[in-house]
Amino acid sequence: xxxxxxxxxxxTPEEMYFNAKNEMITxxxxxxxxxxxxxxxxxxxEWGPFQPNRETQVPLWLAHTLWKRKxxxxxxxxxxxxxxxxxxLGLERQDASAFQPLPFHYIEVAYFLxxxxxxGNLPQEVFxxxxxxxxxxxxLVQKARMAKILAGLATLQGAITVKxxxxxxxxxxxxxxxxxxxxxxxxxxxxxxxxxxxGSQVGGSLAPSTQPGGAPRARQLRVEGGRAR
Amino acid sequence: xEGSSQDGFDFLASGPASTSGRSDAELLKSALMNxxxxxxxxxxxxxxxxxxxxxxxxQDEQIDLLKEREDMxxxxxxxxxxxxxxxxxxxxxxxxxxxxxxxxxxxxxDNADIAARLSDKESTFARDYFxxxxxxxxxxxxxxxxxxxxxxxxxxxxxxxxxxxxxxDLDRHVFCRVLxxxxxxxxxxxxxxxxxxxxxxxxxxxxxxxxxxxEGAVELx
Numbered sequence: 001x002x003x004x005x006x007x008x009x010x011x012t013p014e015e016m017y018f019n020a021k022n023e024m025i026t027x028x029x030x031x032x033x034x035x036x037x038x039x040x041x042x043x044x045x046e047w048g049p050f051q052p053n054r055e056t057q058v059p060l061w062l063a064h065t066l067w068k069r070k071x072x073x074x075x076x077x078x079x080x081x082x083x084x085x086x087x088x089l090g091l092e093r094q095d096a097s098a099f100q101p102l103p104f105h106y107i108e109v110a111y112f113l114x115x116x117x118x119x120g121n122l123p124q125e126v127f128x129x130x131x132x133x134x135x136x137x138x139x140l141v142q143k144a145r146m147a148k149i150l151a152g153l154a155t156l157q158g159a160i161t162v163k164x165x166x167x168x169x170x171x172x173x174x175x176x177x178x179x180x181x182x183x184x185x186x187x188x189x190x191x192x193x194x195x196x197x198x199g200s201q202v203g204g205s206l207a208p209s210t211q212p213g214g215a216p217r218a219r220q221l222r223v224e225g226g227r228a229r
Numbered sequence: 230x231e232g233s234s235q236d237g238f239d240f241l242a243s244g245p246a247s248t249s250g251r252s253d254a255e256l257l258k259s260a261l262m263n264x265x266x267x268x269x270x271x272x273x274x275x276x277x278x279x280x281x282x283x284x285x286x287x288q289d290e291q292i293d294l295l296k297e298r299e300d301m302x303x304x305x306x307x308x309x310x311x312x313x314x315x316x317x318x319x320x321x322x323x324x325x326x327x328x329x330x331x332x333x334x335x336x337x338x339d340n341a342d343i344a345a346r347l348s349d350k351e352s353t354f355a356r357d358y359f360x361x362x363x364x365x366x367x368x369x370x371x372x373x374x375x376x377x378x379x380x381x382x383x384x385x386x387x388x389x390x391x392x393x394x395x396x397x398d399l400d401r402h403v404f405c406r407v408l409x410x411x412x413x414x415x416x417x418x419x420x421x422x423x424x425x426x427x428x429x430x431x432x433x434x435x436x437x438x439x440x441x442x443x444e445g446a447v448e449l450x
Contacts, residue, residue: 010266011265015321018314022255042254042308043253043285044254044255061314062311065307161423164431165429166430179402179432180401
Protein backbone atom coordinates (compact mmCIF):
# COMPACT_ATOMS: atom_id res chain seq x y z
CA UNK A 1 0.00 0.00 0.00
CA UNK A 2 2.79 2.33 0.85
CA UNK A 3 4.02 2.57 -2.67
CA UNK A 4 0.59 3.05 -4.17
CA UNK A 5 -0.02 5.94 -1.80
CA UNK A 6 3.13 7.48 -3.03
CA UNK A 7 2.13 6.81 -6.59
CA UNK A 8 -1.10 8.66 -6.03
CA UNK A 9 0.81 11.81 -5.29
CA UNK A 10 2.56 12.19 -8.55
CA UNK A 11 3.50 15.83 -8.17
CA THR A 12 5.32 17.65 -5.45
CA PRO A 13 4.32 21.28 -4.84
CA GLU A 14 7.67 22.29 -6.32
CA GLU A 15 6.83 20.53 -9.56
CA MET A 16 3.45 22.25 -9.59
CA TYR A 17 5.22 25.55 -9.12
CA PHE A 18 7.50 24.71 -12.01
CA ASN A 19 4.50 23.99 -14.24
CA ALA A 20 2.76 27.13 -13.08
CA LYS A 21 5.58 29.23 -14.41
CA ASN A 22 4.30 28.45 -17.89
CA GLU A 23 1.19 30.56 -17.25
CA MET A 24 1.14 33.67 -19.39
CA ILE A 25 1.42 37.14 -17.94
CA THR A 26 1.55 40.61 -19.43
CA UNK A 27 4.75 42.58 -19.18
CA UNK A 28 5.94 45.95 -20.42
CA UNK A 29 9.51 45.52 -21.61
CA UNK A 30 11.98 48.42 -21.68
CA UNK A 31 14.26 46.90 -24.28
CA UNK A 32 14.12 45.39 -27.69
CA UNK A 33 16.00 42.48 -29.12
CA UNK A 34 17.62 42.82 -32.52
CA UNK A 35 15.97 39.83 -34.20
CA UNK A 36 13.89 40.06 -37.34
CA UNK A 37 10.60 40.90 -35.67
CA UNK A 38 11.97 41.64 -32.21
CA UNK A 39 10.62 38.40 -30.83
CA UNK A 40 12.30 35.36 -29.33
CA UNK A 41 11.59 32.03 -31.00
CA UNK A 42 11.84 29.32 -28.40
CA UNK A 43 10.81 25.69 -28.21
CA UNK A 44 7.66 26.54 -26.31
CA UNK A 45 6.53 29.19 -28.76
CA GLU A 46 7.39 32.58 -30.11
CA TRP A 47 7.37 35.35 -27.56
CA GLY A 48 7.37 39.02 -28.13
CA PRO A 49 7.71 41.29 -29.94
CA PHE A 50 9.82 42.96 -27.32
CA GLN A 51 9.74 46.68 -27.89
CA PRO A 52 10.11 49.37 -25.27
CA ASN A 53 6.80 50.27 -23.64
CA ARG A 54 4.74 47.87 -25.70
CA GLU A 55 2.81 45.29 -23.74
CA THR A 56 3.42 41.68 -24.58
CA GLN A 57 2.52 38.28 -23.16
CA VAL A 58 5.21 35.98 -21.86
CA PRO A 59 5.34 32.99 -19.52
CA LEU A 60 5.88 33.71 -15.88
CA TRP A 61 9.41 32.33 -15.77
CA LEU A 62 10.45 34.65 -18.58
CA ALA A 63 8.80 37.63 -16.91
CA HIS A 64 10.74 36.78 -13.78
CA THR A 65 14.05 36.44 -15.62
CA LEU A 66 13.55 39.81 -17.29
CA TRP A 67 12.29 41.49 -14.16
CA LYS A 68 15.32 40.39 -12.17
CA ARG A 69 17.48 42.11 -14.76
CA LYS A 70 15.28 45.20 -14.57
CA UNK A 71 14.26 44.78 -18.18
CA UNK A 72 10.50 44.89 -17.76
CA UNK A 73 7.57 45.80 -15.56
CA UNK A 74 5.04 43.07 -14.73
CA UNK A 75 1.34 43.87 -14.98
CA UNK A 76 -1.13 42.32 -12.58
CA UNK A 77 -3.24 39.68 -14.36
CA UNK A 78 -6.85 40.67 -15.04
CA UNK A 79 -8.29 38.12 -12.62
CA UNK A 80 -6.23 39.62 -9.78
CA UNK A 81 -8.06 42.89 -9.99
CA UNK A 82 -9.56 43.62 -6.55
CA UNK A 83 -13.12 44.16 -7.85
CA UNK A 84 -13.02 40.98 -9.87
CA UNK A 85 -11.74 38.96 -6.92
CA UNK A 86 -14.44 40.47 -4.76
CA UNK A 87 -17.09 39.31 -7.21
CA UNK A 88 -15.49 35.85 -7.45
CA LEU A 89 -15.46 35.57 -3.68
CA GLY A 90 -19.15 36.50 -3.51
CA LEU A 91 -20.09 33.87 -6.09
CA GLU A 92 -17.81 31.33 -4.51
CA ARG A 93 -19.63 31.70 -1.20
CA GLN A 94 -23.07 31.91 -2.74
CA ASP A 95 -22.92 28.83 -4.94
CA ALA A 96 -21.97 25.84 -2.86
CA SER A 97 -22.00 23.39 -5.73
CA ALA A 98 -19.69 25.01 -8.25
CA PHE A 99 -16.27 26.54 -8.50
CA GLN A 100 -15.68 29.83 -10.24
CA PRO A 101 -13.38 29.77 -13.23
CA LEU A 102 -9.90 30.88 -12.26
CA PRO A 103 -6.60 30.11 -13.94
CA PHE A 104 -5.58 26.50 -13.36
CA HIS A 105 -2.49 27.62 -11.49
CA TYR A 106 -4.00 30.61 -9.74
CA ILE A 107 -2.58 29.81 -6.31
CA GLU A 108 0.96 29.45 -7.61
CA VAL A 109 0.74 32.60 -9.72
CA ALA A 110 -0.53 34.57 -6.76
CA TYR A 111 2.15 33.08 -4.55
CA PHE A 112 4.76 34.01 -7.09
CA LEU A 113 3.57 37.60 -7.45
CA UNK A 114 3.25 38.07 -3.70
CA UNK A 115 6.57 36.61 -2.66
CA UNK A 116 9.15 36.90 -5.45
CA UNK A 117 11.91 39.41 -5.44
CA UNK A 118 11.02 41.04 -2.17
CA UNK A 119 14.37 42.80 -2.22
CA GLY A 120 13.29 44.62 -5.35
CA ASN A 121 9.69 44.95 -4.21
CA LEU A 122 7.98 43.09 -6.99
CA PRO A 123 4.60 42.75 -5.23
CA GLN A 124 4.48 46.46 -4.52
CA GLU A 125 5.36 47.28 -8.10
CA VAL A 126 2.70 45.00 -9.51
CA PHE A 127 -0.21 45.80 -7.24
CA UNK A 128 0.61 49.21 -5.83
CA UNK A 129 -1.73 50.28 -3.05
CA UNK A 130 -4.09 47.37 -3.63
CA UNK A 131 -1.52 44.83 -2.50
CA UNK A 132 -2.89 44.12 0.97
CA UNK A 133 -6.46 43.91 -0.31
CA UNK A 134 -5.65 41.62 -3.21
CA UNK A 135 -3.61 39.39 -0.91
CA UNK A 136 -6.53 39.13 1.49
CA UNK A 137 -9.01 38.41 -1.25
CA UNK A 138 -6.92 35.68 -2.83
CA UNK A 139 -6.56 34.04 0.54
CA LEU A 140 -10.29 34.26 1.22
CA VAL A 141 -11.14 32.84 -2.18
CA GLN A 142 -8.73 30.01 -1.63
CA LYS A 143 -10.18 29.25 1.79
CA ALA A 144 -13.75 29.38 0.54
CA ARG A 145 -12.90 26.93 -2.22
CA MET A 146 -11.00 24.60 0.05
CA ALA A 147 -13.90 24.53 2.51
CA LYS A 148 -16.21 23.54 -0.34
CA ILE A 149 -13.86 20.81 -1.47
CA LEU A 150 -13.67 19.34 2.01
CA ALA A 151 -17.43 19.55 2.42
CA GLY A 152 -17.78 17.76 -0.92
CA LEU A 153 -15.37 15.04 0.15
CA ALA A 154 -17.42 14.44 3.28
CA THR A 155 -20.42 13.51 1.16
CA LEU A 156 -18.59 10.86 -0.88
CA GLN A 157 -20.58 7.67 -0.74
CA GLY A 158 -19.08 5.26 -3.16
CA ALA A 159 -16.93 4.72 -6.18
CA ILE A 160 -18.44 7.12 -8.64
CA THR A 161 -17.37 9.46 -11.36
CA VAL A 162 -17.09 12.92 -9.92
CA LYS A 163 -17.11 16.07 -12.00
CA UNK A 164 -15.06 18.89 -10.59
CA UNK A 165 -14.89 21.64 -13.16
CA UNK A 166 -12.59 24.58 -12.49
CA UNK A 167 -10.70 22.90 -9.70
CA UNK A 168 -7.17 24.34 -9.64
CA UNK A 169 -3.89 22.46 -9.82
CA UNK A 170 -2.84 22.83 -6.21
CA UNK A 171 -6.34 22.11 -4.98
CA UNK A 172 -6.27 18.85 -6.89
CA UNK A 173 -2.87 18.08 -5.51
CA UNK A 174 -3.96 18.81 -1.95
CA UNK A 175 -6.79 16.29 -1.95
CA UNK A 176 -5.33 13.81 -4.41
CA UNK A 177 -4.06 11.07 -2.07
CA UNK A 178 -7.10 11.13 0.15
CA UNK A 179 -9.67 11.52 -2.59
CA UNK A 180 -8.27 8.90 -4.95
CA UNK A 181 -7.44 6.56 -2.08
CA UNK A 182 -11.00 6.76 -0.78
CA UNK A 183 -12.51 6.11 -4.20
CA UNK A 184 -10.14 3.21 -4.78
CA UNK A 185 -11.20 1.65 -1.48
CA UNK A 186 -14.88 2.20 -2.24
CA UNK A 187 -14.37 0.50 -5.54
CA UNK A 188 -12.57 -2.42 -3.95
CA UNK A 189 -15.29 -2.97 -1.35
CA UNK A 190 -17.94 -2.70 -3.99
CA UNK A 191 -16.23 -5.47 -5.93
CA UNK A 192 -16.12 -7.67 -2.84
CA UNK A 193 -19.78 -7.08 -2.19
CA UNK A 194 -20.70 -8.28 -5.62
CA UNK A 195 -18.59 -11.34 -5.01
CA UNK A 196 -15.78 -10.17 -7.20
CA UNK A 197 -15.29 -12.42 -10.14
CA UNK A 198 -11.72 -13.36 -10.79
CA GLY A 199 -8.84 -13.18 -8.38
CA SER A 200 -7.60 -9.76 -9.42
CA GLN A 201 -8.87 -8.23 -6.20
CA VAL A 202 -6.23 -9.03 -3.66
CA GLY A 203 -7.73 -10.42 -0.49
CA GLY A 204 -11.17 -10.68 -2.05
CA SER A 205 -12.01 -13.75 -0.03
CA LEU A 206 -11.38 -11.94 3.22
CA ALA A 207 -14.21 -9.58 2.50
CA PRO A 208 -16.63 -10.39 5.34
CA SER A 209 -14.17 -9.48 8.07
CA THR A 210 -13.05 -6.24 6.50
CA GLN A 211 -16.35 -4.99 5.18
CA PRO A 212 -17.52 -1.71 6.64
CA GLY A 213 -20.82 -1.60 8.49
CA GLY A 214 -22.50 0.98 6.36
CA ALA A 215 -21.59 -0.34 2.97
CA PRO A 216 -22.29 1.94 0.02
CA ARG A 217 -25.84 1.37 -1.11
CA ALA A 218 -27.25 3.43 -3.90
CA ARG A 219 -24.74 4.09 -6.56
CA GLN A 220 -25.29 7.50 -8.03
CA LEU A 221 -23.41 8.08 -11.16
CA ARG A 222 -22.10 11.48 -10.38
CA VAL A 223 -22.09 14.04 -7.69
CA GLU A 224 -22.12 17.41 -9.30
CA GLY A 225 -19.14 19.02 -7.72
CA GLY A 226 -19.14 21.62 -10.41
CA ARG A 227 -21.42 22.61 -13.21
CA ALA A 228 -20.80 22.67 -16.89
CA ARG A 229 -19.76 26.02 -18.12
CA UNK B 230 11.67 26.26 -37.08
CA GLU B 231 12.37 29.87 -37.83
CA GLY B 232 10.86 31.68 -40.76
CA SER B 233 9.27 28.68 -42.42
CA SER B 234 5.77 29.10 -41.07
CA GLN B 235 5.81 32.76 -40.29
CA ASP B 236 4.68 34.44 -43.49
CA GLY B 237 1.05 33.89 -44.34
CA PHE B 238 0.27 31.66 -41.44
CA ASP B 239 0.97 33.85 -38.50
CA PHE B 240 -2.26 32.86 -36.84
CA LEU B 241 -1.33 29.21 -37.08
CA ALA B 242 2.07 29.62 -35.48
CA SER B 243 1.75 27.95 -32.12
CA GLY B 244 0.34 30.64 -29.92
CA PRO B 245 1.58 29.57 -26.52
CA ALA B 246 -1.74 30.36 -24.87
CA SER B 247 -4.03 28.35 -27.13
CA THR B 248 -4.94 24.83 -26.12
CA SER B 249 -5.83 23.34 -29.47
CA GLY B 250 -2.60 23.89 -31.39
CA ARG B 251 -0.31 23.28 -28.47
CA SER B 252 3.39 23.79 -28.69
CA ASP B 253 5.78 20.92 -28.27
CA ALA B 254 6.86 22.14 -24.86
CA GLU B 255 3.28 22.03 -23.66
CA LEU B 256 2.71 18.63 -25.20
CA LEU B 257 5.78 17.41 -23.36
CA LYS B 258 4.44 18.78 -20.09
CA SER B 259 1.15 17.06 -20.74
CA ALA B 260 2.93 13.80 -21.61
CA LEU B 261 4.85 14.02 -18.36
CA MET B 262 1.69 14.57 -16.31
CA ASN B 263 -0.08 11.70 -18.07
CA UNK B 264 2.84 9.44 -17.41
CA UNK B 265 2.98 10.46 -13.76
CA UNK B 266 -0.71 9.98 -13.13
CA UNK B 267 -1.42 6.84 -15.14
CA UNK B 268 -0.95 3.54 -13.31
CA UNK B 269 0.43 1.73 -16.35
CA UNK B 270 3.17 2.68 -18.78
CA UNK B 271 1.91 4.69 -21.76
CA UNK B 272 3.10 4.58 -25.34
CA UNK B 273 6.41 6.36 -25.80
CA UNK B 274 5.92 9.71 -27.52
CA UNK B 275 8.40 8.89 -30.25
CA UNK B 276 7.64 11.78 -32.61
CA UNK B 277 7.28 14.38 -29.91
CA UNK B 278 10.54 13.43 -28.22
CA UNK B 279 12.35 13.40 -31.57
CA UNK B 280 11.05 16.91 -32.34
CA UNK B 281 11.95 18.17 -28.89
CA UNK B 282 15.46 16.77 -29.13
CA UNK B 283 15.88 18.31 -32.56
CA UNK B 284 14.66 21.68 -31.29
CA UNK B 285 16.97 21.50 -28.33
CA UNK B 286 19.96 20.87 -30.59
CA UNK B 287 18.86 23.76 -32.77
CA GLN B 288 18.57 26.10 -29.78
CA ASP B 289 22.00 24.96 -28.63
CA GLU B 290 23.42 25.91 -32.00
CA GLN B 291 21.67 29.27 -31.87
CA ILE B 292 23.17 29.96 -28.48
CA ASP B 293 26.64 29.07 -29.75
CA LEU B 294 26.16 31.36 -32.73
CA LEU B 295 24.85 34.30 -30.77
CA LYS B 296 26.73 34.19 -27.52
CA GLU B 297 29.63 36.28 -28.79
CA ARG B 298 27.37 39.13 -29.79
CA GLU B 299 26.92 41.83 -27.21
CA ASP B 300 23.49 42.93 -28.48
CA MET B 301 22.12 39.38 -28.31
CA UNK B 302 23.07 38.78 -24.73
CA UNK B 303 19.54 38.95 -23.39
CA UNK B 304 18.18 36.70 -26.11
CA UNK B 305 20.84 34.13 -25.33
CA UNK B 306 19.84 34.22 -21.70
CA UNK B 307 16.20 33.69 -22.63
CA UNK B 308 17.17 30.75 -24.82
CA UNK B 309 19.28 29.25 -22.09
CA UNK B 310 16.64 29.50 -19.39
CA UNK B 311 14.06 27.94 -21.67
CA UNK B 312 16.40 25.22 -22.73
CA UNK B 313 17.08 24.24 -19.15
CA UNK B 314 13.35 24.12 -18.45
CA UNK B 315 12.66 21.89 -21.43
CA UNK B 316 15.63 19.73 -20.58
CA UNK B 317 14.25 19.25 -17.10
CA UNK B 318 10.84 18.25 -18.46
CA UNK B 319 12.41 15.76 -20.83
CA UNK B 320 14.51 14.23 -18.07
CA UNK B 321 11.53 14.01 -15.75
CA UNK B 322 9.54 12.29 -18.50
CA UNK B 323 12.21 9.70 -19.19
CA UNK B 324 12.87 9.10 -15.52
CA UNK B 325 9.21 8.61 -14.68
CA UNK B 326 9.06 5.99 -17.38
CA UNK B 327 12.17 4.23 -16.13
CA UNK B 328 10.67 4.03 -12.66
CA UNK B 329 7.54 2.47 -14.05
CA UNK B 330 9.52 0.04 -16.14
CA UNK B 331 11.44 -1.08 -13.08
CA UNK B 332 8.27 -1.50 -11.11
CA UNK B 333 6.43 -3.61 -13.66
CA UNK B 334 9.27 -5.03 -15.68
CA UNK B 335 7.94 -8.59 -15.80
CA UNK B 336 4.44 -7.48 -16.70
CA UNK B 337 5.76 -5.29 -19.49
CA UNK B 338 8.11 -7.85 -21.00
CA ASP B 339 5.43 -10.51 -20.72
CA ASN B 340 2.89 -8.70 -22.93
CA ALA B 341 3.94 -7.96 -26.46
CA ASP B 342 1.54 -5.06 -26.91
CA ILE B 343 2.74 -3.39 -23.73
CA ALA B 344 6.38 -4.05 -24.57
CA ALA B 345 5.72 -2.27 -27.86
CA ARG B 346 5.03 0.93 -25.95
CA LEU B 347 8.69 1.25 -25.01
CA SER B 348 11.30 3.02 -27.06
CA ASP B 349 14.25 0.99 -28.31
CA LYS B 350 16.48 2.21 -25.54
CA GLU B 351 13.84 1.51 -22.94
CA SER B 352 13.38 -2.02 -24.25
CA THR B 353 17.09 -2.65 -23.88
CA PHE B 354 16.97 -1.21 -20.40
CA ALA B 355 13.96 -3.33 -19.44
CA ARG B 356 15.60 -6.53 -20.64
CA ASP B 357 18.92 -5.76 -18.95
CA TYR B 358 17.13 -4.77 -15.78
CA PHE B 359 15.13 -7.96 -15.79
CA UNK B 360 18.24 -10.08 -16.22
CA UNK B 361 19.90 -8.34 -13.29
CA UNK B 362 16.79 -8.44 -11.14
CA UNK B 363 16.10 -12.07 -12.00
CA UNK B 364 19.61 -13.35 -11.41
CA UNK B 365 19.79 -11.47 -8.13
CA UNK B 366 16.49 -12.90 -6.94
CA UNK B 367 17.51 -16.37 -8.02
CA UNK B 368 20.84 -16.17 -6.26
CA UNK B 369 19.49 -14.56 -3.12
CA UNK B 370 16.34 -16.56 -2.60
CA UNK B 371 14.71 -18.59 -5.32
CA UNK B 372 17.54 -21.10 -5.77
CA UNK B 373 17.35 -22.02 -2.10
CA UNK B 374 13.70 -22.98 -2.40
CA UNK B 375 12.41 -26.36 -3.54
CA UNK B 376 12.27 -26.51 -7.30
CA UNK B 377 8.49 -26.46 -7.40
CA UNK B 378 8.51 -23.05 -5.79
CA UNK B 379 11.60 -21.48 -7.25
CA UNK B 380 9.97 -19.69 -10.19
CA UNK B 381 10.01 -15.91 -10.24
CA UNK B 382 6.65 -15.65 -11.91
CA UNK B 383 4.61 -18.51 -10.44
CA UNK B 384 3.80 -19.08 -6.83
CA UNK B 385 4.12 -22.78 -7.49
CA UNK B 386 5.26 -24.59 -10.59
CA UNK B 387 1.89 -26.33 -10.75
CA UNK B 388 0.05 -23.05 -11.30
CA UNK B 389 -0.78 -22.57 -14.93
CA UNK B 390 -1.09 -18.78 -14.64
CA UNK B 391 1.81 -16.50 -14.02
CA UNK B 392 0.37 -15.38 -10.73
CA UNK B 393 3.38 -13.67 -9.25
CA UNK B 394 3.86 -10.89 -11.77
CA UNK B 395 3.13 -7.48 -10.26
CA UNK B 396 0.78 -5.64 -12.61
CA UNK B 397 -0.46 -2.06 -12.56
CA ASP B 398 -3.91 -1.57 -11.07
CA LEU B 399 -6.00 -0.14 -13.89
CA ASP B 400 -8.94 0.40 -11.56
CA ARG B 401 -7.20 3.22 -9.75
CA HIS B 402 -8.87 6.59 -9.92
CA VAL B 403 -7.30 9.53 -11.68
CA PHE B 404 -8.02 13.20 -12.30
CA CYS B 405 -8.54 13.87 -15.97
CA ARG B 406 -9.32 16.89 -18.09
CA VAL B 407 -11.34 16.55 -21.27
CA LEU B 408 -9.67 18.01 -24.36
CA UNK B 409 -12.29 17.15 -26.99
CA UNK B 410 -16.05 17.06 -26.87
CA UNK B 411 -17.01 13.42 -26.76
CA UNK B 412 -20.67 13.50 -25.77
CA UNK B 413 -21.76 10.62 -23.57
CA UNK B 414 -19.01 8.28 -22.54
CA UNK B 415 -19.57 4.98 -20.80
CA UNK B 416 -17.78 5.15 -17.49
CA UNK B 417 -18.36 1.76 -15.91
CA UNK B 418 -19.27 -1.85 -16.57
CA UNK B 419 -22.97 -1.24 -15.98
CA UNK B 420 -23.16 1.19 -18.85
CA UNK B 421 -23.52 4.36 -16.84
CA UNK B 422 -22.56 7.37 -18.88
CA UNK B 423 -21.18 10.82 -18.21
CA UNK B 424 -21.09 13.71 -20.62
CA UNK B 425 -17.58 14.67 -21.67
CA UNK B 426 -17.32 18.27 -22.79
CA UNK B 427 -14.12 20.07 -23.50
CA UNK B 428 -12.66 21.59 -20.36
CA UNK B 429 -14.51 19.31 -17.94
CA UNK B 430 -12.55 17.88 -15.07
CA UNK B 431 -13.39 14.41 -13.81
CA UNK B 432 -12.29 12.06 -11.12
CA UNK B 433 -12.74 8.72 -12.76
CA UNK B 434 -11.42 5.20 -12.87
CA UNK B 435 -8.39 4.95 -15.13
CA UNK B 436 -9.87 2.04 -17.06
CA UNK B 437 -12.75 4.22 -18.23
CA UNK B 438 -10.50 6.80 -19.86
CA UNK B 439 -7.67 4.50 -20.94
CA UNK B 440 -8.80 4.51 -24.56
CA UNK B 441 -9.61 8.23 -24.62
CA UNK B 442 -6.18 8.99 -23.21
CA UNK B 443 -4.51 7.01 -25.98
CA GLU B 444 -6.58 8.96 -28.50
CA GLY B 445 -5.57 12.26 -26.93
CA ALA B 446 -9.16 13.20 -26.08
CA VAL B 447 -8.34 13.58 -22.38
CA GLU B 448 -5.24 14.40 -20.37
CA LEU B 449 -4.46 13.45 -16.79
CA UNK B 450 -3.73 16.17 -14.28
